[in-house]
Amino acid sequence: MHSHTPxxxxxxxxxxxxxxxxYYRRDISELIPETRATVQQHDVAGRLVAQRDPRFLAxxxxxxxxxxxxxxxxxxxxxxxxxxxxxxxSGEAGQVLECWDGRGSHWQNEYDGQLRPxxxxxxxxxxxxxxxxxxxxxxxTTEFAERNQCGQVIRHDxxxxxxxxxxxxxxxxxxxxxxRFLPDQADQFADWPAAESDSDRLLQLGEGDTTESRYSPLxxxxxxxxxxxxxxxxxxxxxxxxxxxxxxxxxQALQPLLKATEYNAEGQLLTQIAGxxxxxxxxxxxSTGRLERLTAVTSKRERLQELSYEYDAVGNIVRLVxxxxxxxxxxxxxxxxxxTYTYDSLDQLICAKGRETVDAGQNPGLPKxxxxxxxxxxxxxxxxxxxxYDAGGNRTGLRHESDKNPFTRTLRVDSHSNRALPWDExxxxxxxxxxxxxxxNLQHLVPGAQSMTxxxxxxxQSLTTVRRSSAANDxxxxxxxxxxxxxxxxxxxxxHAVTHQRIVHYLPGLxxxxxxxxxxxxxxxxxxxxxxxxxxxWVKGQPDDIDIDxxxxxxxxxxxxxxxxxxxxxxxxxxxxxxxxxxxxxxxxRSQVDADYKTIRYSGKEQDACGLYYYGFRxxxxxLGRWVNPDPAxxxxxxxxxxxxxxxxxxxxDRRGLSAEIPELIAGAAVVGAVLIGALGFYFSRxxxxxxxxxxxxxxxxxxxxxxxxxxxxxxxxxxxxxKGLVSDPSLTDIKGFSDGSKHAYAPKNPDHAKILxxxxxxSLSSQIKSGSINSVMLQAANAQPEVPRRATTxxxxxxxEVFAPRFLSxxxxxxxxxxxxPGQAQAQAPIAVPYTVDVEGFKETNNYMxxxxxxxxxxxxVIDEWLAREDISSYSYHKYKGEVKDPIFGMQKVYxxxxxxxxxxxxxxxxxxxxxxxxxxxxxxxxxxxxxxIDARIKSKSGFS
Numbered sequence: 001m002h003s004h005t006p007x008x009x010x011x012x013x014x015x016x017x018x019x020x021x022x023y024y025r026r027d028i029s030e031l032i033p034e035t036r037a038t039v040q041q042h043d044v045a046g047r048l049v050a051q052r053d054p055r056f057l058a059x060x061x062x063x064x065x066x067x068x069x070x071x072x073x074x075x076x077x078x079x080x081x082x083x084x085x086x087x088x089x090s091g092e093a094g095q096v097l098e099c100w101d102g103r104g105s106h107w108q109n110e111y112d113g114q115l116r117p118x119x120x121x122x123x124x125x126x127x128x129x130x131x132x133x134x135x136x137x138x139x140x141t142t143e144f145a146e147r148n149q150c151g152q153v154i155r156h157d158x159x160x161x162x163x164x165x166x167x168x169x170x171x172x173x174x175x176x177x178x179x180r181f182l183p184d185q186a187d188q189f190a191d192w193p194a195a196e197s198d199s200d201r202l203l204q205l206g207e208g209d210t211t212e213s214r215y216s217p218l219x220x221x222x223x224x225x226x227x228x229x230x231x232x233x234x235x236x237x238x239x240x241x242x243x244x245x246x247x248x249x250x251x252q253a254l255q256p257l258l259k260a261t262e263y264n265a266e267g268q269l270l271t272q273i274a275g276x277x278x279x280x281x282x283x284x285x286x287s288t289g290r291l292e293r294l295t296a297v298t299s300k301r302e303r304l305q306e307l308s309y310e311y312d313a314v315g316n317i318v319r320l321v322x323x324x325x326x327x328x329x330x331x332x333x334x335x336x337x338x339x340t341y342t343y344d345s346l347d348q349l350i351c352a353k354g355r356e357t358v359d360a361g362q363n364p365g366l367p368k369x370x371x372x373x374x375x376x377x378x379x380x381x382x383x384x385x386x387x388x389y390d391a392g393g394n395r396t397g398l399r400h401e402s403d404k405n406p407f408t409r410t411l412r413v414d415s416h417s418n419r420a421l422p423w424d425e426x427x428x429x430x431x432x433x434x435x436x437x438x439x440x441n442l443q444h445l446v447p448g449a450q451s452m453t454x455x456x457x458x459x460x461q462s463l464t465t466v467r468r469s470s471a472a473n474d475x476x477x478x479x480x481x482x483x484x485x486x487x488x489x490x491x492x493x494x495x496h497a498v499t500h501q502r503i504v505h506y507l508p509g510l511x512x513x514x515x516x517x518x519x520x521x522x523x524x525x526x527x528x529x530x531x532x533x534x535x536x537x538w539v540k541g542q543p544d545d546i547d548i549d550x551x552x553x554x555x556x557x558x559x560x561x562x563x564x565x566x567x568x569x570x571x572x573x574x575x576x577x578x579x580x581x582x583x584x585x586x587x588x589x590r591s592q593v594d595a596d597y598k599t600i601r602y603s604g605k606e607q608d609a610c611g612l613y614y615y616g617f618r619x620x621x622x623x624l625g626r627w628v629n630p631d632p633a634x635x636x637x638x639x640x641x642x643x644x645x646x647x648x649x650x651x652x653x654d655r656r657g658l659s660a661e662i663p664e665l666i667a668g669a670a671v672v673g674a675v676l677i678g679a680l681g682f683y684f685s686r687x688x689x690x691x692x693x694x695x696x697x698x699x700x701x702x703x704x705x706x707x708x709x710x711x712x713x714x715x716x717x718x719x720x721x722x723x724k725g726l727v728s729d730p731s732l733t734d735i736k737g738f739s740d741g742s743k744h745a746y747a748p749k750n751p752d753h754a755k756i757l758x759x760x761x762x763x764s765l766s767s768q769i770k771s772g773s774i775n776s777v778m779l780q781a782a783n784a785q786p787e788v789p790r791r792a793t794t795x796x797x798x799x800x801x802e803v804f805a806p807r808f809l810s811x812x813x814x815x816x817x818x819x820x821x822x823p824g825q826a827q828a829q830a831p832i833a834v835p836y837t838v839d840v841e842g843f844k845e846t847n848n849y850m851x852x853x854x855x856x857x858x859x860x861x862x863v864i865d866e867w868l869a870r871e872d873i874s875s876y877s878y879h880k881y882k883g884e885v886k887d888p889i890f891g892m893q894k895v896y897x898x899x900x901x902x903x904x905x906x907x908x909x910x911x912x913x914x915x916x917x918x919x920x921x922x923x924x925x926x927x928x929x930x931x932x933x934x935i936d937a938r939i940k941s942k943s944g945f946s
Contacts, residue, residue: 002313007022012042018040020038022037039051043069049067049068050063051065051635064082065639070090076088081416082641084439087101112137124455131193132192133482135157136196137152147175155196158482159190160182163179164208171215171218174213176212177210179507181488184490211224222234224509226524227508227510228250228512230537242529245526249549258528260272260273269529270282274531280295280555290315291666295307298570304555305322307322307558316341317650319340321336324337333403352385352387354579354585356579356586357375357586358404359379364446367586369592381404385399390413392639393646393647394640398625411624417432419432421435439458441454451463460478462476472499474493475610476490476609487506489503491609493609502514519541519543520538520539521541530556533551535551536552536597554604556604558666559602560663561601562576576588578601581622581644582603620644627657632657645660717779720745744776746774747775837924848928863898864915867898878897881935885939886943887945897917914930
């Protein structure tokens with residue numbers, strides 16, 4: 001399949017990527033593959049101005065994405081064939097002042113004297129201007145200083161209500177926060193007045209819902225107390241890996257949910273013992289680190305789950321077997337508990353074979369429930385699905401082969417975009433302009449029915465499942481926080497002439513589900529190292545035939561899909577199998593009541609009544625195999641803004657509705673080693689998202705400390721983080737200074753992009769920033785005189801109490817050499833520090849360093865530390881040699897050394913030892929410890945030191 005199908009990247013004379021070529025082959029019998037090119041166009045300044053996928057290469061065709069820049073190279077206007085156009089105007093400091101989009105929406109942002117956002121005004125076409133957000137900041141009084149809040153957001157009014165941030169830890173974590181919602185009326189929208197007292201009157205009565213957290217010195221959550229008074233207790237090992245979790249329900253004793261874990265040297269989870277004594281084990285292939293087998297057994301060694309995986313040469317899963325299920329014979333078929341997969345040369349899934357229930361249908365929603373569980377093998381049949389895609393990655397066809405339920409689903413793709421709609425033979429061509437708005441949001445989930453409305457931020461606002469002329473409609477409405485997370489869901493349904501309402505409030509670590517018949521259910525959500533636990537506690541209205549404080553342990557597959565649920569005694573509650581693109585092929589439960597309270601399914605996401613899966617930033621339609629609106633992150637996952645996981649739903653997942661990634665379980669040792677920090681970050685992000693909602697303007701202390709930024713530059717970074725949605729983790733932002741004197745703050749688009757940027761050299765990084773292919777902001781222009789960073793004075797300043805998070809500092813590979821700042825020292829008396837860096841961690845990875853004795857290493861580090869403490873780098877036996885050496889790795893380099901006085905008891909002279917360094921892009925890179933005479937000899941012969 002992959003023979004003679006290389007992937008090519010073409011760069012121009014400026015080092016800019018201008019074309020990528022892939023070769024498409026669907027069948028191994030095809031001798032000559034199809035060429036598919038993706039093209040980028042740059043202007044004379046090297047900025048990316050147009051991008052085209054294989055469908056739109058013709059010069060007369062409109063590009064997938066075109067960009068216009070301001071004179072300062074800031075993005076001014078973008079035009080996407082999928083997401084429409086967007087215009088933004090920025091101020092002198094780079095802060096966004098106003099925005100417009102193709103739907104006629106208009107935003108105006110207000111800032112205070114320190115350029116912190118204070119209000120966001122929004123006007124939807126043909127409607128009045130509304131204030132949809134207001135932010136209030138703490139001053140520098142003692143009261144806020146004691147709570148580590150000076151300069152931080154303390155109140156944020158958003159579309160769902162108001163959040164008060166009442167206390168923060170030294171590492172920036174939220175110790176206490178309270179949310180009050182707007183009244184539970186689906187048709188009420190926020191318009192916040194300027195006065196706090198007037199805003200309070202718009203909220204629900206009461207004190208609100210408070211969440212509290214306690215942190216370790218490294219900023220990790222140790223104890224979280226949710227709004228219901230339930231406590232989650234977390235314990236990690238020295239490497240920061242999750243070890244134990246306990247749960248204390250309000251008024252009850254502590255009970256374990258996770259008793260123990262074990263990891264291998266690559267950070268992959270090997271074993272997990274849950275609170276119900278179910279032992280989950282993962283077995284990996286020794287040479288590649290790929291997952292081979294996933295098992296779960298009870299304390300009595302009864303098998304609950306045993307999945308085995310087989311891969312092709314490029315790492316795609318080709319066979320998955322469930323060894324706990326029997327082979328059955330039904331309707332003249334041998335039905336094996338396995339699924340097989342076939343891929344094309346672009347790793348797109350083109351064929352899948354598996355099992356489905358005899359009652360499976362082609363419409364959205366669940367098939368008929370099978371009771372009791374485990375599933376009756378005589379209710380299952382074989383199926384085969386074939387998938388077709390166009391050159392732009394749109395899934396255009398699905399052919400489902402089955403004795404009981406064969407069908408074909410065709411999607412017609414717009415010739416001018418990647419928008420697509422279901423279509424049957426003989427029908428008229430779809431009206432794409434009517435079925436999508438100008439920002440590419442789908443208007444009807446089913447053509448002509450189930451209408452969808454969207455807010456100005458392109459978030460799904462409501463969906464009507466049944467429309468009535470003489471009675472209330474059935475449907476759902478949603479509200480979102482300022483961070484874009486869904487925090488309220490309203491559901492209405494007419495039955496027997498009575499409209500029933502269900503409301504869900506999503507709080508950190510807790511869901512509060514209420515119905516109009518008096519039921520109030522609190523669902524405590526706890527993520528484990530593998531899978532999750534949901535504890536169902538009824539405040540009132542508990543149904544019969546279900547356990548009090550029921551614990552539902554989810555045993556997931558490699559994608560995180562909830563395939564098996566067991567209770568506190570390890571008895572099976574439910575069992576579910578999925579089609580490749582997320583539809584349910586079969587499911588069983590021990591009772592109808594148990595089945596009614598299962599809400600988490602494919603990929604670990606909640607499925608709404610309409611059949612859509614909510615991913616955090618978008619909604620996914622599994623029967624279509626695509627998202628219902630364009631990617632809000634832009635082209636991070638390709639030029640097709642509707643595509644799901646690059647058409648490889650077995651080997652990739654999308655955690656938040658933004659970009660595809662390889663699941664950690666099947667990534668393999670090489671990949672896991674590279675993304676371990678990111679994987680752990682996702683776990684703690686998932687846990688911290690439940691523990692807190694980060695205030696929107698948390699300053700990036702790491703950047704300020706490492707690069708000695710001026711106040712104006714720090715404010716640019718804060719605005720950049722806010723506008724790019726990086727406020728919850730500002731450590732994702734990095735800063736780079738270039739040889740032309742310019743300085744930029746930039747951020748990767750996704751974890752894969754972060755790995756690419758990490759390996760980029762200075763020239764490549766500069767080109768990408770100037771071309772606009774990286775989210776960035778200019779802090780200092782080329783050859784500009786850098787602004788002298790001001791020292792803190794005795795006069796209180798709003799940001800005088802900023803603190804630095806230790807967990808961020810541990811990620812850095814460079815040691816900061818700027819002189820330390822005394823906060824109490826007057827500005828006039830402060831000498832100016834010269835910022836420069838040394839790649840100490842890189843030196844540790846060299847063979848020369850590893851060959852040193854412990855005493856020798858200690859001496860080297862002591863000398864470096866002494867050198868770092870001096871403001872004048874030339875004042876500590878620092879030498880710069882004339883000429884260059886030709887290094888086999890780094891090419892032609894100048895040589896710099898510092899004396900290692902006392903190294904191996906040497907006392908001075910030309911035979912003494914020195915630390916040899918190169919200076920690359922302004923960073924000193926130690927290469928080896930060498931004697932002075934040897935250094936002279938190598939320089940004379942121009943031999944390198946690496």
